Amino acid sequence: MSDTTSPVPRQTKRFAEKRQAILDAAAKRFNERGIRGTSLADVSGSVGLMTNSITYYYRRKEDLAAACFLAKIAWLDALIAEAEAEPTPEARLRAFLDRYARGLAAMATGEQPALIRFHDVRALPDPQAETVFSAYNAFFRRMRALVLGPEALPDLGRIERNARTHLLVSIVQTLRVWIERYEPDDYARVASRVADILLRGLAGPLSPWPPAAGRVVEVPAAEGGPTDAFLRAATSLINEQGYRGASVEKISAQLRVTKGSFYHHNDNKDDLVANCFARTFDRIRRTQDAAEEAGGTGWERLTALSRALVRHQLSESGPLLRWIAVGALPDSLRGGVTGTMHRLWDRVAFPIVDGVADGSIRACDPSIAAQVVNSMIDAASELDDWAQGIDAEAAERHYVYPLLAGLYARAPA
Numbered sequence: 156m157s158d159t160t161s162p163v164p165r166q167t168k169r170f171a172e173k174r175q176a177i178l179d180a181a182a183k184r185f186n187e188r189g190i191r192g193t194s195l196a197d198v199s200g201s202v203g204l205m206t207n208s209i210t211y212y213y214r215r216k217e218d219l220a221a222a223c224f225l226a227k228i229a230w231l232d233a234l235i236a237e238a239e240a241e242p243t244p245e246a247r248l249r250a251f252l253d254r255y256a257r258g259l260a261a262m263a264t265g266e267q268p269a270l271i272r273f274h275d276v277r278a279l280p281d282p283q284a285e286t287v288f289s290a291y292n293a294f295f296r297r298m299r300a301l302v303l304g305p306e307a308l309p310d311l312g313r314i315e316r317n318a319r320t321h322l323l324v325s326i327v328q329t330l331r332v333w334i335e336r337y338e339p340d341d342y343a344r345v346a347s348r349v350a351d352i353l354l355r356g357l358a359g360p361l362s363p364w365p366p367a368a369g370r371v372v373e374v375p376a377a378e379g380g381p382t383d384a385f386l387r388a389a390t391s392l393i394n395e396q397g398y399r400g401a402s403v404e405k406i407s408a409q410l411r412v413t414k415g416s417f418y419h420h421n422d423n424k425d426d427l428v429a430n431c432f433a434r435t436f437d438r439i440r441r442t443q444d445a446a447e448e449a450g451g452t453g454w455e456r457l458t459a460l461s462r463a464l465v466r467h468q469l470s471e472s473g474p475l476l477r478w479i480a481v482g483a484l485p486d487s488l489r490g491g492v493t494g495t496m497h498r499l500w501d502r503v504a505f506p507i508v509d510g511v512a513d514g515s516i517r518a519c520d521p522s523i524a525a526q527v528v529n530s531m532i533d534a535a536s537e538l539d540d541w542a543q544g545i546d547a548e549a550a551e552r553h554y555v556y557p558l559l560a561g562l563y564a565r566a567p568a
Contacts, residue, residue, distance in 0.1 A: 174212050176202050179268035182223045186271060190220045190278040191399035221283035223271040228290045230258070230270060235297050244307040244563075249350045251301065252327070256346030259331060260339040273328055274479035278397045295541070298324055307563055314542045315553040319562060321541040322554055323353065325534030326527055332478060333500075333526045348523045356561035357507070357524060359515045362454040364556060364567055372445040372459045374438050374467040384410055385420055387472070390431045393480045394536055398428060425488060432492050435476040439464065439499050446506070453510020460506070461528060461555050465535040466547045474536035500529045531558045
């Protein structure tokens with residue numbers, strides 16, 4: 156009886172070097188085109204191999220993608236291990252962010268190959284997804300223990316501790332994207348300011364929580380109807396599985412309609428995706444406008460905006476499209492979407508600048524603070540995945556408040 160099991164490649168130095176070259180090339184391709192938009196042939200051409208030769212190292216594209224994600228998680232684990240030597244949670248947070256930023260700077264200058272981004276991780280199928288998510292969950296627990304263990308907040312419950320950990324991890328992930336606006340030599344300085352915001356918050360010494368009831372704003376209501384149902388379904392699927400994972404078939408199945416019904420209401424998938432972004436941008440823009448029109452101090456306008464958008468993310472009319480949705484978009488969509496997203500994110504700096512001027516927000520770098528606040532709002536769409544059972548009120552106390560008042564601030568009763 157013949158043995159049909161594929162032989163295990165011999166682990167020589169040359170084998171290890173070639174495998175690392177494949178991982179480096181694949182991470183770059185996956186970052187540019189997403190998992191579903193990249194083939195083994197794309198990767199093989201980058202390292203001077205025939206496609207059949209790549210399968211000697213990784214039999215399937217999904218195996219290669221999983222290996223890239225596991226390499227990224229291993230790198231983060233190594234940063235945690237280095238930061239664990241620091242004596243306090245605050246020092247460990249600063250050390251982790253400093254090492255993380257220096258690693259990103261080395262990738263930006265080409266001193267070391269870039270690692271894969273997590274924006275397309277949900278495009279992995281099983282069993283590769285199970286392996287990667289198991290490793291990611293372990294990383295999440297290590298981050299929680301590093302910075303938000305019982306030593307830091309002994310009275311905090313599991314849901315509340317997980318909410319703050321999700322906040323921290325999400326800010327770390329989003330930093331990878333917007334830090335590219337700065338010179339690599341300044342990455343460590345940027346990370347230091349992010350750490351300062353996380354540890355000290357943004358509130359001035361006399362800024363109340365919660366703010367005055369009259370400063371509450373709401374995200375504009377949806378128009379309703381079949382078109383809005385398609386937009387909500389597509390937004391959720393794009394957030395979960397990326398642009399290529401959110402197929403016409405899956406969108407239709409989620410709504411329990413036929414493909415014919417899909418095309419009755421939508422010309423094509425790309426137009427629907429463009430409308431999803433337009434819907435998200437419209438809601439963010441109009442909520443920002445409402446917060447400005449409500450008036451008050453910079454602190455009151457910033458908190459009104461943050462609370463409204465986080466509540467929306469957890470509501471039936473949410474979520475908003477996440478920044479990670481941009482990663483695998485075709486070029487015809489990406490340019491305009493990215494520009495609008497950056498402009499809307501930059502708008503958040505206005506109430507922060509005004510708050511610093513009127514004393515309601517402590518002195519900080521308003522541009523960096525705006526990016527951190529946006530990261531918090533953006534990641535709220537997945538908050539319930541990490542802090543299961545959390546509702547909008549609890550999210551304000553254990554997710555929004557810890558950013559605005561400081562990661563270790565005690566939420567008011």
